[in-house]
Amino acid sequence: MAIPDYQTLMRPVLEVLSDSGVLPMRDLTERISDRLNLTEDERRETITSGMSLIANRVHWSVTYLSKAKAIERPQRGHVQITQRGRDLLASVAEIRNSALEQFPEYREFYDKYRSNKARNRQLEEPTSAAPSAAEEDESPDDLIARAEADSRSVLAAELLDKVRTIHPSAFERLVLKLLAAMGYGGLGEHLHTGQSNDKGLDGIITEDKLGLDRIYVQAKRYGDGNPVTPEQVRGFLGAMMGKGDRGVFLTASTFTKNAREAAVGVPARIVLIDGEELVELMIDHGVGVEPIRVATLHRINEDFFDAL
Known part of the structure; x- marks a missing residue:
């Protein structure tokens, strides 16, 4: 089977956590994999950075759910469902980003995400709350720049949360x-x-x-x-x-x-x-963060052909 996207995994993640209490992220990923009846080959499927695809999508599902306060992290590398998460399970049939918009904490986070995306793309802020698909007329350069900006916005928010927890x-x-x-x-x-x-x-x-x-x-x-x-x-x-x-x-x-x-x-x-400026500087100068992938684009070398 095709591994579901991170939004489709939001309900299974909450359901597993509702029955399990505090779970390490690795155990959560394993239980989601079992729930989906993933084959060994599917469990070994990776993204470009080498991280398993299912672990990556569970990670993003947990990230967005935690921004909505449906999940909390009681200790490093562990997660548990909150009362808000239990209420969400009971009241919403389909749990996706659009369902999380009802919570002010998520809206505050996602408004910054959208404004950063709009600023980087030099476009007005979209009216839709849900993440938009890439427009067909975007070039590969545009797609990579947009993906980098989106990833940076989420990283900055997570990094600020992390910095606020240290001694x-x-x-x-x-x-x-x-x-x-x-x-x-x-x-x-x-x-x-x-x-x-x-x-x-x-x-x-x-x-x-x-x-x-x-x-x-x-x-x-x-x-x-x-x-x-x-x-x-x-x-x-x-x-x-x-x-x-x-x-x-x-x-x-x-x-x-x-x-x-x-x-x-x-x-x-x-x-x-302040905090927001601090984490941006940390990302710019590689403090407390590490790269997971470098994308290289190629173009035709006109000088090469002119010299033939």
Whole structure:
């Protein structure tokens, strides 16, 4: 049989989880495979990256269901159904992306997904909530660019969720690794100074071997709904006083409007980076992510034929 698409798998995934409690993703994939009566050859079928096709589609099904809060991840690599997922099973005959639109958490996620897709394709936001098929007039270049943009939008959302779960001290080390990957401190060093009484400074980046040129770092691994306040920005500025005039304040959350205003018109150069900006920079500079596939396109080499 043909392995169903990830949307068709949403109901089987919820049904398996409703009877099983917490399951490792590998066990969930095996139970879905058994439920579908997949042959050994079908279970071994892979996508280009080498990941099994059924595991890949179960993964995407779980991803979208988790954005709708129908599934939760109680620990790394494990999933379980939520009460919302049970209610969804009882109330909706066909569970697809369109059915998940009823939940505000999913709409918020998918609105960002659609707006990013529209921006990358330089088109207006589509009116349909369901994912659209590729238009027939799209070139292979367009298709690859659109697929990359769509994948990046989902990756950014998952990466932000991941960053918000790590320990605050790990978050401080993460931002220092990111700034290093961006090229800061290439001739100096990156000092992690964050402690329980760090007085507003979590890191220092020296831009030269003698440490004469420094960037001060503050990192707040706050969750969604817990923004950085102007008092915290002013506290960071106070901690820098007399030490240097360049600083970066990074958070996994957001900055209030007043917090952003607190960084303007001060005798220091302060850059504020919120959670969404943070994960985009992580993807751009390969921090905490890894490539799974590189696509190479070819075109006719006119010089080759001209030289014949």
